[in-house]
Amino acid sequence: MSFTYDERIDGALPAVDREAFIAQLTSLSPTMEVLHEREDLRPYECDGLSAYRTVPLCVVLPQTVDEVAAVLRLAASRGVPVVARGAGTGLSGGALPLEKGILLVMAKFNRILEIDADAGTARVQPGVRNLAISLAAAPHGLYYAPDPSSQIACSIGGNVAENAGGVHCLKYGLTVHNILRVEIVTIDGERLTLGAESLDSPGFDLLALFTGSEGLLGVVVEVTVKLLPKPQSTKMLMASFDDVEAAGNAVGQIIGAGIIPGGLEMMDSLAIRAAEDFIHAGYPVDAAAILLCELDGAAGDVDEDMESVSTLLSHAGATRILIARDETERLRLWAGRKNAFPAVGRISPDYYCIDGTIPRRELPRVLNGITAFSAEHGLRVANVFHAGDGNLHPLILFDANRPGELERTEALAARILELCVAVGGSITGEHGVGREKINQMCVQFSNDEIEFFHAVKAAFDPARLLNPGKNIPTLHRCAEFGGMHVHHGKLPFPELERF
Amino acid sequence: MSFTYDERIDGALPAVDREAFIAQLTSLSPTMEVLHEREDLRPYECDGLSAYRTVPLCVVLPQTVDEVAAVLRLAASRGVPVVARGAGTGLSGGALPLEKGILLVMAKFNRILEIDADAGTARVQPGVRNLAISLAAAPHGLYYAPDPSSQIACSIGGNVAENAGGVHCLKYGLTVHNILRVEIVTIDGERLTLGAESLDSPGFDLLALFTGSEGLLGVVVEVTVKLLPKPQSTKMLMASFDDVEAAGNAVGQIIGAGIIPGGLEMMDSLAIRAAEDFIHAGYPVDAAAILLCELDGAAGDVDEDMESVSTLLSHAGATRILIARDETERLRLWAGRKNAFPAVGRISPDYYCIDGTIPRRELPRVLNGITAFSAEHGLRVANVFHAGDGNLHPLILFDANRPGELERTEALAARILELCVAVGGSITGEHGVGREKINQMCVQFSNDEIEFFHAVKAAFDPARLLNPGKNIPTLHRCAEFGGMHVHHGKLPFPELERF
Structure with a gap:
């Protein structure tokens, strides 16, 4: 977890003639908004993880699936990366822009297309707010179960990208358990349907693969969710x-x-x-x-x-x-x-929220560990847990203006996450990996496992134009980071002995 | 759906020196059983879909993960395909052998490794029978929820490969909803962990991708399942x-x-x-x-x-x-x-079991359609449905000894499945695609969608050595089959008007 922006991702990208490219984007559709003035771009420089900020090359706000497809096709043909963004409430920097990339903002896809009360489903555009679905379903005695704390603002498209959870996911599951179908557009501008309205879908389960993929495989343009009786x-x-x-x-x-x-x-x-x-x-x-x-x-x-x-x-x-x-x-x-x-x-002047998960039985041991680490790093930690499903949100209190305190915070956070992995848990429960925890992925997974992630990514986006630098680290990054892969608690992690 | 064996899959494979290859296999491990005499191979020529039969090149029965890895590495190095088999109860021919392929039988992986009653989990080898898990968990007041009709005989590894369901999956979900982690070996002999014991796993959801992949992505060597209180x-x-x-x-x-x-x-x-x-x-x-x-x-x-x-x-x-x-x-x-x-x-001398799913609201219309089709084809149909989750098992009664009746059965079955797809359903609920419904996949999915399945397959097994000819059709096959892709009930399907 480094709060400094990784320049290399942008650095490795080819330079485009910005003005000509923006002219091309603008010419794709007369109704599509394309923002390119610095003051128009500034509001989009970060998502909910505001410690990272980058002003994008430009922002586009399409209104139709055809416009989304046209933008992606143009990006693919010019080798320009694309970061999709919903409501921008994500906490792991999944929608952090790239200096040389398009930020594709789905805010105008904000219509609820259909509520089928008998089937218990709603078909919605990705920019619809999580809570708006439940409000629209309420007259039928139905609601949409996953409820992230940001549910008043966050969008369902972003929920799909991050596989969002919430207070009630212990009983009702994560986003992946509450959606039936998504329509996506690939980097080549192809429209695909993943999942089905019926029980099971033949072939590989691409709906589950896509859910939580953090914008690396395609752009969501429609979601069919399950509604439950209140x-x-x-x-x-x-x-x-x-x-x-x-x-x-x-x-x-x-x-x-x-x-x-x-x-x-x-x-x-x-x-x-x-x-x-x-x-x-x-x-x-x-x-x-x-x-x-x-x-x-x-x-x-x-x-x-x-x-x-x-x-x-x-x-x-x-x-x-x-x-x-x-x-x-x-x-x-x-x-x-x-x-x-x-x-x-x-x-506290600043706080940093961690999002690890652990098997429930490890709660007491991990609490002891956090207390010990907190004392050793000289930083207070407030613990707020979705205890039922073992999803921890320790909040580290610090003051970014005191020299060295940010670095101590990073070090403490990393130790807590590594403890989570060591007891058989994971580095994220519901906030995603994004840009924030890209290094911790090297602790969670072996190089072999990461290579398979890349191979799956390549099946959808071989040129790596969709949200590069997020979610899946390069093996080069893991080598540089030097973190030891902890295999689901099976490899030695000496600190475990202490708690 | 053709009951005639597709010779082309074997036909396109390179010939191996059978005796030399079997000698190599045998030399991999002194404890691993390798069957190659014709009378020893005969019991393995089909699974639960006995209309299709092929005697494999040989059968291997490994007992350790290292043996599985060694077999797969040898197969990969020689370009010999591998079909994995659990208990052989599958109804779609997913474990149908290839004449030029190894049949990898996981029957000796039959140990329950651990039951953690507090966590509500069991860690088992893939050859453990579905019902055996519930029996072992019963003293703790727990059970494993998915219960295919074959649960007394079918193995958990096969359940994972087919994403098996059962009478209770309406409330308790399919296999994918009841497992936490699988250990697999890839065609290159690498061991990978998919999923985690905790709430969610970062990166792509390879556990869900793998579940139901019908042996095309890797071989299961261990499964951690969820147990529920009775x-x-x-x-x-x-x-x-x-x-x-x-x-x-x-x-x-x-x-x-x-x-x-x-x-x-x-x-x-x-x-x-x-x-x-x-x-x-x-x-x-x-x-x-x-x-x-x-x-x-x-x-x-x-x-x-x-x-x-x-x-x-x-x-x-x-x-x-x-x-x-x-x-x-x-x-x-x-x-x-x-x-x-x-x-x-x-x-009836013979019957043929169909396994389609439909949205629940379409039950009356599809029942009418089946009645009409049954009359038109002059064949009786007995209907047995997992009605709650829209999973239909129409049984077509026929006599294979009467000329033309088998062909009429195939035609009727195909019409019923296409009707399922046309109303927004799918060609399989819980029995899988396997060899049986490979042509119907061309009705269910567009060429674009099928290409993505192949791309994902290539991420795990670029040489297509794992269970070729099952689950995902080649585009060439779809072109030959000539079935029209029906896009989730959105494209015209004139027969729908009648019901």
Whole structure:
């Protein structure tokens, strides 16, 4: 993870005659907007990972599939790279532009094309906001399940590119589990259909391959999502713990009892206090950790499971259990969690959000590891976890203006991610690899595995014009980075012994 | 669908010195069994699609990953194709040998390596039988959800290769939704890990790509599956209908009401009578159709949903609803369904099983189409459907000894599959493409789409040595076959107007 921009990607690209190229782009379609003045490009220089910024060669905003195909064909013929962008809320720099590349902004593909309530599906354009789908489906008693924290702003096309998750993905799955079909345009301007409306699709599962491919294989121009019936009943509890490890163990016990909560979140002391100061959610500021557990489904089922979870949490050492009395209290308890990031932003000049995953059973050990690393690097860490599915978001608090603190943050983040890999987890749960974690991919995967990624990439985009420098590192980069590949916890990682 | 063996695949292969090659294979490892006598090879000449038969060049039965890798490396170096085989229960000829190819039989990889009850996972070798996993997990109150009808015999490696389903995949998903990780060996003898034990894996989703790839990308040597807690309560009902269309409509209404049954099956009159004559399950022999609906989950929830389903089915025109009183009656009702295929085998010299999928809403229209086609071709069709997920298994009854009847069967089957594609469905739900439906792939996919399949195949196996002639047709074959590509119901398919 280096916050310095990798100049080499742009550096290796051929120079194009910018003015002539923009004239060509503009001539493709009279209705397509092409931005090229510096002040027009500036708003697009970064996505949600604002530590990286690059002003693109130009920005195009197509409105039709034909326009997208024409732009890609022109780019292919001239060897100009293309970075696609949805709403720009991504946290791993997946939509970071290239100085010599087109930024293809899909914001104008913003129509919901069809809602089929009987089939439980919606056909939408990629620029439609995640939450807008649920709002449009609400009159039919349906909703779209994946709910990233950015759901008010993020687009479904970006969700597909990043295989987005959210608080409820423990029970309802990631984006890949909630879509049926995507229409894409390849770098050659071909339109392809991946997936089908029916149970299974013959041939290779290119829909799953494409989902989460971070813009390296093609550009999404239409998505058919599954809609689910709204649960009959939703209830929530908060459990306080004096001990972080006990809270971590309780998570595994809930799942082990065969209960799959709609959401199961954990926050540690620092995160609790920051959120409570900011939102006044009613969190216990003296607790070492809290668990937030939401159950949804048929009313009888939810009540029964709520009792089982309460009993189990008491036995697991919870010092207090609060069941939300009503919808107002439930939403207030969630508000603290959902605003945990900005809350931490209030107590530190800067913070850096990590997105690792681990097998649930490793929660206590990894928490101990983070505490030890935090002390060794002299940086505070606030922990906010999608505990149920083992997706961790440790937030490192730092001050970029203090010399060396950014570098210490990077080093701490890298150690935490490597610990995640060492216990059998991965370097990203839902934020993607993007530009941010490209080096950590060399820790996660062997050179053989990375070579297969490149071979698959080449099947779609042999000239590597789609989002180069993101998601899949070159073997050259891995050699330079020098990180040791940790094979799913099977190779020695001496630090593991300590926790 | 041609029952005649495609000689061209073998014909185009280079001739090897058989004796020298077998000597080389035998010398790879002293413990590896290599069969080459004609009488030893004969049992392996077909899989569950016994209309196709080919005696392979030789059969190898490795016991270790190193042996698998050595066989594949030798095959690659000599340009000899390799067909992997699990238990040989596949219904689409995916494990049909090649005359000039090695048949790599994974039967000796039959150990359950680890059951982690807390994590809800099992790590097994590919030759372990599907049902054996659930039996081993039962002491922990867990089971493996996908349950193909062949589950007593079929192997988990074959399940991965075919992305197998089963009666319960409506609620619990296909194989791809129930596995976390596979270890594979590539044609170059490299060992790769696809997927991870944690929530999501970075990079491209090669696990999903590999699942259902029918042996074209690599050989599975280990599988980590998810285990689920056994449902607290399971109940079942049978509803009788005077009218097939009404039964078809009722299916969509159950799902539309937000109830996801564990299983939701439909049988028509001919299938009902055949099953009842054979099993005496208590089916109504005068009904035009029955629905079998199983609900599982928390006891209160199941009871509540059972009432909703009963009410809904009465309104939808069910003439009789029988709720199984106890486990004995429930199992007897299932026994009729699970033995429907052999039951049909008793009333006809031969039968041919189709495996198409359609969007649920199209059930009534497709049923009408099958009835019309059946009359036009002068062949009886017994319908057995995984109705809940739109997966149809029409069984065409024929007599292979009557001149022309086999050809009429092929023609009827092709029309039914093309109708499935025309309404937005697909040519296979859970049996795979294999050798059987290779021509129908040309109907399902455009040439552009098929080219991408080949490009992805080439990323893993550029010399096309792994299971050539299965799953993905050559464009040459599609041109010869001359079937019109029907684009997800969007291109004209005149017959649709009739139903």
